[in-house]
Amino acid sequence: MNFSRAVVEIYSILYDYFGPQHWWPAESPFETIIGAILTQAVSWRNVEKAIDNLREANLLKPSAIKKIQQDRLADLIKPAGYYNMKAKKLKSFVDFLYNNYAGHLNKMFKVDLPVLRKELLDVYGVGPETADSILLYAGKYPIFVIDAYTKRILSRIGYIPDDIVYHDLQAKIMSVYPADVVKYNEYHALLVILAKEYCKKSAPDCKNCPIMEK
C-alpha cells in the first residue's frame, strides 16, 4: 500500500476505534494557545494543573498575562515544567499580540495563513508544532500538526524514515487531504491518543494496536 492510501486507511481505523476527539480541550482560543505553549515536551496531565492555576487566578486572557509579573506567572505554571522558560514564552506571545494586533486574537486570526505562520515562528518559544497547533486549533486554519508521535507511529509502521523533517512529513500528509480543517483536527488528535495508549516509546503494545494488521 502506498503512503497516501495508508494515511486514509489509518484515519478511518482510528476514527472508528477511538471516536471523534473534539480537540482542542479548552474554553477559548486564548486558552488553547496557552495550552499549546505549556504542553511542549510535557504530559497534558501536568498542563491541566497549570491551566487550573491560571484559571483560578483569572489569568486566562491576554490582558491579565500582560500585567502579571513573569516570576509570579512562572510560579503558577510550575506543574507544567520548564516554568521559567514557559513564563517567558507566554509573555513573549502576549507581547507579540499587543504589539501587532492590539491584544486581540480576532484581529490576529484575520491574517492569511502563510503570513501569520511566519509571524508566529518569529515569536520566542513558538516553533513549528506550536505555531501549527495555534493556527489549526485556535484559528481554524487548514494546517496539519506534526509531532513526535506522528513521526513515531508512521515510522514504526514503515511508511516514513524516522529522521524525516517536520515540513516534509507535513507536506506529505497535507497532500492526501488538501485544506481540510476537520480532518486535520481529528487526525492529529487521534494519533496522539494512539501513541499514548499503544504506540508508546518503550514497551509499545503492538499486539493490541488497532492499526496493526492481524
Added chain:
DNA sequence: ATCCGGCGAA
C-alpha cells in the same frame, strides 16, 4: 548535543 523541570507510572 544540551539545557530546561515537575509529575506520575514503571
Added chain:
DNA sequence: TTCGCGGGAT
C-alpha cells in the same frame, strides 16, 4: 530510582 512526557532555544 529511572523514564517519558501533545518542543524549542542555544
